[in-house]
Amino acid sequence: MKEQIAIIGAGGLTGRELLLLLKNHPNFEVVHITSNLVQDNNLASVFPNLDFSPDLVFKKHESPIPSEVTIVLATPNEVSLELAKKYSSMHRILDLSGVFRLSDRARFEKAYGIEHTAFDLVSSFVFGMPELFREKIKKARLVSNPGCYSTASIIPIASLGSIRDHIQGPVLIDAKSGVSGAGGRTEEIAFSFTKTHENFRAYKVWKHQHEPEIQEYCSVGLGKELEVYFTPHLLPVYRGILSSIYINFSKDISEEEIQTALESKAKSERFLRFRANPEEIELVSVQNSNYLDFSFQLRGRSLILISALDNLTKGAAGQALQNLNLMHGFPEDLGF
Secondary structure, X not given: OOEEEEEEOOOOHHHHHHHHHHOOOOOEEEEEEEOOOOOOOEHHHHOOOOOOOOOOEEEOXXXXXXXXXXXXXXXXXXXXXXXXXXXOOOOOEEEOOOOOOOOOHHHHHHHHOOOOOOHHHHHHOEEOOHHHHHHHHHHOOEXXXXXXXXXXXXXXXXXXHHHHHHEOOOEEEXXXXXXXXXXXXXXXXXXXXXXXOOOOEEOOOOOOOHHHHHHHHOOOOOOOOOOEEEEEEEOOOOOOEEEEEEEEEOOOOOHHHHHHHHHHHHHOOOOEEEOOOHHHOOHHHOOOOOOEEXXXXXXXXXXXXXXXXOOOHHHHHHHHHHHHHHHOOOOOOOOO
């Protein structure tokens, strides 16, 4: 019998992407979908390329959820807060919002600009990055899916391993995203086609909500928290993130040490790909895939890490499927 999945907020970009991935999954069945915008419409009428279940109809977020299902929350932060409080004691939950990622309440409320009304639940959630927390995810009932920018930054930095001990000064991250990553779940005029076509700009400068997330999790295993300065930019493309990460060391580190660390991490992970030449890292190589590609260039004690991923797959729905597989005891890459 297949494991049953409910996707709350299935009408959004990430929800649609996850439905597409689950369409042919051998061990999961989507039995409940919601969207307050397209409620009462069946799946095929909203997404004609997803006609795998003609009887599946979008319901309101508040509609009763069947028992014995795993809930995916593809909802805004405030909605995830309320639904997690309601269902966390009864269901497995995979949350794609940012409300259960940060361990510091004050830092969360400053970054997201909302009061955290369920902070007692944060410690029960596992950060859903398989490359760092795979064994914890396997045992978890509650998992918080990482942000897209965060995934593109944390994994390359964490892959340095013990070399991170010698990082000196702030880590500078210059990241560029397509509009499907920057715009999020709301259709804001600043992220519309007319505002992005033939244009390029920074946004949320020194106030993006993923900066504290990057700072917290790229420091895992260290005796200190790395200082991170993160600046996102908006690309006139639909999907994909490319990040340039600038690091200075307090001592000489050889290219061989860095390459060995990064190659070793990539070889042990199904969805990480190390490239010897940083100029090979580009969006077209990762779009519509669950891969994260990364490389580096060293000059003296200064290192540049370059990474790329698809914000809707490895940065969201693809990583969510990895987590769903792990939570249910399936091979991590099942369904890809």
